[in-house]
Amino acid sequence: MQSTEVISVNLWQMLISLLNLLILFLILKKFMYKPVKKTLAERQKLIDERFENAQKAQSDADSAKSEYESKLANADSEAADIIKAARAKAERKSEKIVSSAKSKADDILRQAQTDAELEKKKAEADIKNEITEVSSLLTEKLLGREINAADHRDFINSFIEKIGEEND
Amino acid sequence: MELAIGIILGCCALGAGMAMIAGIGPGIGEGNAVASACEAIGRQPESQGNVTTTMLMGCAIAETTGLYALVIAILLIFLAPGRFVNILVETMNNIK
Amino acid sequence: MKSETKSRSKAFKAVDFLLLACAVIPYIFGIALYVLIKPPSSGIEITGAKILFTIDMPLQSLPITESQVNSWIVIVTIFFLCLYLTHGISAAQPTARQHLAEWIVEKTENLVKNNMGEFFDGFAPFVAAIMGLSAFSSLLTLVGLFPPTSDLNVVGGWAVLVFILITHYKMKCGLLHYIKSFGDPVPLLAPLNVISEIATPVSMAFRHYGNVLSGSVISVLVAVGLQGLSKIVLGKLPGFIGEFPLLQIGLPAVLSVYFDIFSGCLQAFIFAMLTMLYISTGFPSEDYRAKLMKKEKN
Numbered sequence: 001m002q003s004t005e006v007i008s009v010n011l012w013q014m015l016i017s018l019l020n021l022l023i024l025f026l027i028l029k030k031f032m033y034k035p036v037k038k039t040l041a042e043r044q045k046l047i048d049e050r051f052e053n054a055q056k057a058q059s060d061a062d063s064a065k066s067e068y069e070s071k072l073a074n075a076d077s078e079a080a081d082i083i084k085a086a087r088a089k090a091e092r093k094s095e096k097i098v099s100s101a102k103s104k105a106d107d108i109l110r111q112a113q114t115d116a117e118l119e120k121k122k123a124e125a126d127i128k129n130e131i132t133e134v135s136s137l138l139t140e141k142l143l144g145r146e147i148n149a150a151d152h153r154d155f156i157n158s159f160i161e162k163i164g165e166e167n168d
Numbered sequence: 169m170e171l172a173i174g175i176i177l178g179c180c181a182l183g184a185g186m187a188m189i190a191g192i193g194p195g196i197g198e199g200n201a202v203a204s205a206c207e208a209i210g211r212q213p214e215s216q217g218n219v220t221t222t223m224l225m226g227c228a229i230a231e232t233t234g235l236y237a238l239v240i241a242i243l244l245i246f247l248a249p250g251r252f253v254n255i256l257v258e259t260m261n262n263i264k
Numbered sequence: 265m266k267s268e269t270k271s272r273s274k275a276f277k278a279v280d281f282l283l284l285a286c287a288v289i290p291y292i293f294g295i296a297l298y299v300l301i302k303p304p305s306s307g308i309e310i311t312g313a314k315i316l317f318t319i320d321m322p323l324q325s326l327p328i329t330e331s332q333v334n335s336w337i338v339i340v341t342i343f344f345l346c347l348y349l350t351h352g353i354s355a356a357q358p359t360a361r362q363h364l365a366e367w368i369v370e371k372t373e374n375l376v377k378n379n380m381g382e383f384f385d386g387f388a389p390f391v392a393a394i395m396g397l398s399a400f401s402s403l404l405t406l407v408g409l410f411p412p413t414s415d416l417n418v419v420g421g422w423a424v425l426v427f428i429l430i431t432h433y434k435m436k437c438g439l440l441h442y443i444k445s446f447g448d449p450v451p452l453l454a455p456l457n458v459i460s461e462i463a464t465p466v467s468m469a470f471r472h473y474g475n476v477l478s479g480s481v482i483s484v485l486v487a488v489g490l491q492g493l494s495k496i497v498l499g500k501l502p503g504f505i506g507e508f509p510l511l512q513i514g515l516p517a518v519l520s521v522y523f524d525i526f527s528g529c530l531q532a533f534i535f536a537m538l539t540m541l542y543i544s545t546g547f548p549s550e551d552y553r554a555k556l557m558k559k560e561k562n
Contacts, residue, residue, distance in 0.1 A: 004312035017421030235474030
């Protein structure tokens with residue numbers, strides 16, 4: 001079996017190896033890079049889609065959350081309104097009650113005062129009468145004669161009034 | 169005739185051996201390159217990958233001269249003696 | 265993931281197995297061929313590829329050698345490996361092999377993007393092809409076959425292709441621009457520029473070839489030397505032990521790890537890197553961009 005020299009130059013062999021490299025290049029391009037790149041692109045698309053979906057879900061959740069939050073805030077303010085209204089109502093009522101109670105108390109007080117005054121006046125009149133009677137009796141007894149009650153009444157009354165004025 | 173062939177063979181072997189003196193050059197050069205690379209890695213250990221790749225590239229290129237010498241030596245050992253002996257025989261025949 | 269693999273049909277698994285078998289069968293074929301054509305005498309022998317048959321061609325006869333056959337073996341293997349890696353590829357549920365395929369694709373594309381910049385988007389498969397062909401060819405020594413990369417013609421052909429690409433991209437701005445670029449600093453240096461232009465593919469080819477060949481030469485020398493040494497040291501022992509080259513165990517394996525695996529893969533990487541660098545640095549990107557802008561304006 002013959003063999004070539006360690007160093008030999010053969011143009012056709014060079015051409016063959018050149019074509020070998022070209023063929024391997026085409027094989028790699030067609031059977032390796034094309035499918036792999038296609039899959040990578042598909043995967044990228046898939047990831048993009050999933051990401052988009054996730055973003056959409058996120059935005060949906062965000063909007064729902066904000067809606068609930070606004071609703072919650074509304075409910076809070078409503079409750080506050082209700083409480084305020086109730087408080088105002090209660091205050092009004094209590095004021096009314098208090099004022100009515102006050103006015104009743106005033107009435108009662110006034111009544112009592114008028115009653116007391118009337119009593120007082122009555123008592124004064126009674127005392128006056130008694131005093132006149134007693135004084136007339138006393139004078140009757142002292143003078144021994146009958147004094148015309150009617151005559152003296154004016155005098156005594158003036159006298160008593162004088163005493164009342166001095167007392168006042 | 170035998171003497172001439174002997175001289176040719178001996179000189180070819182001698183030439184091949186002398187050609188391989190060129191191996192000194194790449195040896196020194198690659199030693200320098202590796203030393204510098206070691207220094208660089210010691211200074212910046214995080215760049216080890218880049219430095220190693222570049223060093224191997226540089227070493228391979230620096231080796232080229234040594235490989236030229238090797239090719240010459242291989243030519244002198246395997247190819248040249250046959251050629252030279254053929255030439256010698258042809259010239260002797262022509263003279264005869 | 266597990267349920268996914270379990271639920272796969274038997275036909276799918278059969279196709280898988282068939283693809284893997286098709287990727288392995290060429291190696292068996294190559295080894296059989298090697299055993300058939302191997303000359304009976306063995307010893308210190310450093311030669312090129314063995315010639316199977318010769319075809320008469322104009323200019324120069326074409327010998328079909330081991331290096332061509334082994335290149336085709338490598339190409340068939342890579343082809344079926346590609347099919348295996350992308351078999352049952354899906355966007356939703358990636359399998360382990362699909363991860364490997366994606367890793368390869370992304371790594372090479374990143375490499376091309378980082379080293380070549382814009383205008384070179386389609387170069388990832390080419391770079392991957394160079395790396396794969398070179399690495400697999402160099403690794404053929406592991407199964408005992410002749411590595412095609414230690415044949416100058418094979419790497420020479422690749423280098424010529426790279427040279428064609430370099431020239432093609434340099435001519436993107438027109439032929440005149442290309443010719444002008446030779447007299448770049450001073451027109452006086454034009455001959456030197458031409459020489460350096462031609463030296464590019466030559467140096468690439470010789471670098472790759474020399475590395476792989478030197479590895480195999482040193483391996484052969486070490487193996488033969490150890491054989492002789494063990495004959496001298498252990499030859500006087502009686503019987504089987506004397507004949508057995510005991511010292512050959514060990515050191516050649518370590519050398520093989522360096523020269524075959526490390527050096528082979530490194531040279532593949534370097535060849536690809538140099539291809540990218542030469543093409544992208546030779547390309548007059550700024551002038552080309554200006555030309556594109558002008559075209560858009562018109």
